[in-house]
Amino acid sequence: MFRIEAGVDRERRDLLRSRLRDTNTAASPVLAALRGSPAAHEVPLHVWALDESGDLAGGLVGHTWTSWLHVTYLWVDARHRGAGLGSRLLRRAERTARDRRDCAAVRLETWDFQAPEFYRGHGYEVVGVxxxxxxxxxxxxLVKRLR
Structure with a gap:
């Protein structure tokens, strides 16, 4: 007999995530080899751009895990678009991931009205639609190889 519930429960979420990670690690030689290594954990990677008054002009939020950078958010304020700021933020994140965290690739998601052409112009390839x-x-x- 099971009781099915719906609701936000952070403690259960964390327990579920931990158990799923253990199951995946046991089934995957690649993940098992990473057990205990720093690369086995998600490490935040944030890059910020502040304007001359110290206000947020743009930013990139992501994390590295295993040998990948995952870009979660990349945003540039409308006043600063078209000046290359998004490209600078993306290049800085890629360089940090590659040179400081030994990442081999990047992945991200974007919608058709956002920036697929921007990312293609930076060497990203569409792998899913x-x-x-x-x-x-x-x-x-989209994905991009860093090495």
Whole structure:
């Protein structure tokens, strides 16, 4: 007999994540080899751009895990778009991931109205497309090799 519940429970979420990680590690020689190494843990990677008054002009939020950088957010304030700031933020994150964290690749997701062409222009390749996610939009998954 099972009781099914719905609701936010951070303690259970963390327990579930830990158990899933243990299951995946046991089944994967690659993940098992990483057990205990610093690369086995997600490490935040943030890059910030502040304007002359100290306000947030743009930023990139992501993390590194194993030998990958995952870019979660990249945003540039409208006042600063078109001046190369997004490119500078992306290049800094890639360089940090490659040179300081030994990452071999980057992955990210973007929607069709956001920046797929921006990322293609920086050497990213589309490896996944989800049409109508959410309805009326298309989501792209892109990757780039750093070495």
């Amino acid at each position: 989800i049409p109508d996610y959410p309805p009326g939009l298309t989501e792209y998954t």
